[in-house]
Structure formats: structure tokens, C-alpha cells
Amino acid sequence: MALEYNLDHISDKQKKTNIRKALSILEKAFYKRIEIKSFFLDPFEQKTIAEIANKNSIKICFLGGNVDAERKIFVANYFYEPLYEPNYISVMEFESQDISHPDVLGALLSLGTDRNDIGDISILDGKVEFAISLDQADFVEFNLSKIKNERITLIKKEDAKLDLIKPSYESHDGFVSSLRLDNLLGLILSTSRTRAKDIVKARLVKVDYQIIEDPSIQVDENSLISVRRFGRFIFDKIDGLSKKGNYHISYRKVK
Numbered sequence: 609m610a611l612e613y614n615l616d617h618i619s620d621k622q623k624k625t626n627i628r629k630a631l632s633i634l635e636k637a638f639y640k641r642i643e644i645k646s647f648f649l650d651p652f653e654q655k656t657i658a659e660i661a662n663k664n665s666i667k668i669c670f671l672g673g674n675v676d677a678e679r680k681i682f683v684a685n686y687f688y689e690p691l692y693e694p695n696y697i698s699v700m701e702f703e704s705q706d707i708s709h710p711d712v713l714g715a716l717l718s719l720g721t722d723r724n725d726i727g728d729i730s731i732l733d734g735k736v737e738f739a740i741s742l743d744q745a746d747f748v749e750f751n752l753s754k755i756k757n758e759r760i761t762l763i764k765k766e767d768a769k770l771d772l773i774k775p776s777y778e779s780h781d782g783f784v785s786s787l788r789l790d791n792l793l794g795l796i797l798s799t800s801r802t803r804a805k806d807i808v809k810a811r812l813v814k815v816d817y818q819i820i821e822d823p824s825i826q827v828d829e830n831s832l833i834s835v836r837r838f839g840r841f842i843f844d845k846i847d848g849l850s851k852k853g854n855y856h857i858s859y860r861k862v863k
Contacts, residue, residue, distance in 0.1 A: 611638050613660040620818040623652065626724070630657050630682075637666055637684035645696050647724035647741060648672070648679040652817035657682055672727050673699045673739040673770030679727045681741070693768040697727065698745035701737040702760040712738060715755045721748060730772050739770050777860040781847065784855050789815065790823035792833065796841050796859060812836040 613631065618624045630646050634657060637644045649657065654670055661668040661684065671693050672680035683691060712729045716738075727739025740748055749762045784791040793804035793813070805823040807813060813820050814834040815827060827833070833841045840862040847856045 611635050611664055623818055627656055643685045646682045648727045650817045671696050674772050677728045698740050699765040699768045699770050700762045702762050704736045707755050711755050719751055776863045779860050781858045787826050789825050789827050
């Protein structure tokens with residue numbers, strides 16, 4: 609009996625490839641009935657895998673060092689609950705005053721670390737923490753000693769718990785003629801609809817973690833819109849209609 613799933617609804621080819629890689633791990637759990645863990649997945653990938661696991665009656669749990677972490681691994685067919693996170697992932701920390709998220713990610717990738725082996729990166733007050741796959745932890749701890757021009761000393765957290773700062777938002781509202789992606793971007797980015805279309809077609813926009821290339825797609829309420837170099841925005845809801853039939857919407861920019 610084969611694992612039942614359908615990925616036809618996924619338009620992002622790179623996303624679909626990553627999900628297929630995760631599914632190959634899930635299939636091992638399905639056929640061999642053994643405990644198995646994956647690489648790190650984003651929330652869209654997690655949702656897809658969780659739905660397939662549920663449909664096929666596979667017990668599954670997600671771990672990322674923090675319940676609010678964005679990127680998490682899954683553990684399928686686990687034997688004990690709650691799961692002891694240090695058995696599955698590592699969390700590293702180091703002191704820092706002037707290192708950003710892209711700096712840390714770039715340094716890890718420059719070591720040859722696969723993006724799928726890297727979890728959330730948390731920039732805190734005076735320190736940085738990041739989650740990493742267990743089999744890459746010792747390599748990273750030994751080799752990562754400098755980021756930008758700053759010398760760092762990595763410390764492995766014994767409990768593998770990742771500290772996160774609660775995100776803050778700027779609230780906004782405005783009118784759009786439709787809920788097409790290019791219309792929303794025109795409002796959110798204060799740009800023309802033509803420019804918004806160009807940004808989408810350049811593959812610079814994600815909606816709920818999927819790269820979108822079609823400017824005309826309809827965006828649902830509570831969707832996360834990520835625009836490279838501009839940041840992240842949450843389209844919260846439709847507040848009403850104007851006399852001309854335009855939508856009055858509320859949205860937030862993630863600071």
C-alpha cells in the first residue's frame with residue numbers, strides 16, 4: 609500500500625522539490641514503522657507534511673527549539689512523549705552586538721552547511737542563537753569562529769531551547785480595488801501596479817512561504833506576504849467596502 613498524497617496544488621517548483629525530499633523520509637516511517645527525523649522545514653512545508661502524515665495515520669511531531677519557531681524538523685513514529693529536543697536538534701549561542709540574521713545565515717552557508725540543516729536564527733539583546741541539525745552541530749561548533757569581522761565563541765545549549773523575541777508590527781490600512789496580489793503590493797509597497805507586477809514576475813514575492821510568479825492570484829485574509837528587500841507583511845482582513853466598491857483592508861508590517 610503506497611503513501612497517499614497529492615502535490616498538484618503547489619506551484620512553487622523549489623518548494624515542491626523540498627517537500628518531495630521530506631516525503632521520502634516520511635515514506636521510510638510509513639513502510640518500516642521506525643522512528644525517523646527530517647531536516648528543517650518552513651511552515652508551509654510543515655503544514656503539507658502534517659496533512660499527509662495525518663491522512664496516512666503516521667504519528668508526527670515538530671521540533672524547532674521553541675514552540676513559536678518558524679523552521680522545524682518533524683519526528684515520525686516517535687516512541688516517547690514529550691520528545692527530548694537535544695536528541696534531535698542542537699541550539700548554539702554566542703555573544704554579539706552587531707551581527708544580523710543575514711550575516712549568520714551567510715556564515716553558515718559559507719561553511720557548506722545545507723539550508724535545510726539550519727533552523728531559526730534569533731537575534732537577541734547582546735547575543736545570537738540558532739538551531740542546527742544534530743549531525744552538523746559539532747562541525748559548525750568547530751569551524752564557525754568568525755562572522756563579518758567579529759570573532760565569536762559558540763556555546764551549545766544543553767537543553768536545546770531557542771530563545772525568541774516576540775515580533776512587533778506596524779499597523780496599516782488602505783483601499784484596494786481587488787484582492788489580486790499586485791493590487792495588495794501596490795498599496796503595501798506604495799508603488800504602481802506595473803512595478804508590483806514586475807516584482808512578482810522577478811520571483812521576489814512569497815505568499816505563505818511559496819514563491820508566486822502570477823501577479824493576478826487572489827490573496828486570502830491572514831496571509832503572510834514576503835517581499836525580498838522590503839520585508840514581511842500580514843494581510844489581516846477586509847474591514848469593509850467603499851461606496852465605489854473598493855476593499856478597505858487592514859495589514860501589518862513585521863518590524
